[in-house]
Amino acid sequence: MSSDFQQAEQGPDVLHDRKRLEALAELDLDEISRDGTLRRIVDEAADELDLPVSLLSLVLDQSQIFPLSRGLNGWLAEAQGSPVEWSFCVNAVRSELPFVVEDAREHPAVKNIPLVEQDGIRCYAGIPLRARNGSIVGTLCVIGPEERIFTEDDLQILRQLADRATRRIQDLAKPA
Amino acid sequence: MIRSHNLAQPTETSAIESIGRVVGVEQAKATWQRARESAGFQNGATLSLSDLMSVADELARFDGFIGVMGTALRIRIQTYRILDEQENPPQQNSAQTDL
Numbered sequence: 343m344s345s346d347f348q349q350a351e352q353g354p355d356v357l358h359d360r361k362r363l364e365a366l367a368e369l370d371l372d373e374i375s376r377d378g379t380l381r382r383i384v385d386e387a388a389d390e391l392d393l394p395v396s397l398l399s400l401v402l403d404q405s406q407i408f409p410l411s412r413g414l415n416g417w418l419a420e421a422q423g424s425p426v427e428w429s430f431c432v433n434a435v436r437s438e439l440p441f442v443v444e445d446a447r448e449h450p451a452v453k454n455i456p457l458v459e460q461d462g463i464r465c466y467a468g469i470p471l472r473a474r475n476g477s478i479v480g481t482l483c484v485i486g487p488e489e490r491i492f493t494e495d496d497l498q499i500l501r502q503l504a505d506r507a508t509r510r511i512q513d514l515a516k517p518a
Numbered sequence: 519m520i521r522s523h524n525l526a527q528p529t530e531t532s533a534i535e536s537i538g539r540v541v542g543v544e545q546a547k548a549t550w551q552r553a554r555e556s557a558g559f560q561n562g563a564t565l566s567l568s569d570l571m572s573v574a575d576e577l578a579r580f581d582g583f584i585g586v587m588g589t590a591l592r593i594r595i596q597t598y599r600i601l602d603e604q605e606n607p608p609q610q611n612s613a614q615t616d617l
Contacts, residue, residue, distance in 0.1 A: 363583035
């Protein structure tokens with residue numbers, strides 16, 4: 343078990359933190375899903391890392407939702423989200439650090455979740471997206487059906503794209 | 519229960535418990551009741567999954583973080599519906615099958 347995951351298992355769960363949920367409430371999901379800048383960032387993430395799926399994922403209290411996605415199919419494309427206990431992104435939200443999985447079948451945090459066992463996800467890299475109030479609200483992430491070694495260059499590209507996504511999300515946020 | 523994905527059907531009880539993790543049990547019950555009434559359901563009426571979605575829709579319209587929790591509940595119900603339909607596809611009647 344990774345140290346990040348162990349840390350995430352301790353103390354109150356940030357998923358239920360009111361300040362974080364208030365930051366999420368400042369985001370208009372429809373506006374995000376229509377935003378051209380964020381659309382381009384999500385597309386670039388898949389293109390630059392040469393993976394079939396990329397997501398802008400917002401992690402709510404009991405589910406994750408994908409206001410923007412590229413390459414999803416099957417039930418995930420229809421649902422545009424999933425229960426949070428199946429989420430890879432939740433690990434980045436809890437740790438506030440990038441979460442990288444090179445072979446999901448071997449990773450203690452995700453190897454038993456249905457998205458791996460049933461739906462075939464094998465690799466994942468997600469970078470946290472931070473709201474203006476400092477809370478982590480989700481990730482920009484890429485996903486693939488094969489094992490993958492993510493290089494430092496890969497992660498640097500993803501970090502730069504996530505920085506752009508964070509700035510855009512913060513610009514779009516509407517304080518209550 | 520969706521066996522393939524080990525997903526329990528969302529219920530009114532599980533929904534209130536989820537809200538309670540953020541606001542406490544009493545406020546969760548009051549918030550749920552408000553959403554339930556907005557959706558047009560009488561006190562004590564048993565809610566189907568479709569009914570539960572209607573209440574989640576109302577909850578999602580609430581301002582602030584309560585609305586976020588309503589959206590989260592909607593996703594959970596939607597996931598259950600989609601996977602349930604995959605696992606238990608609607609039966610065709612015999613007349614259609616014979617054709």
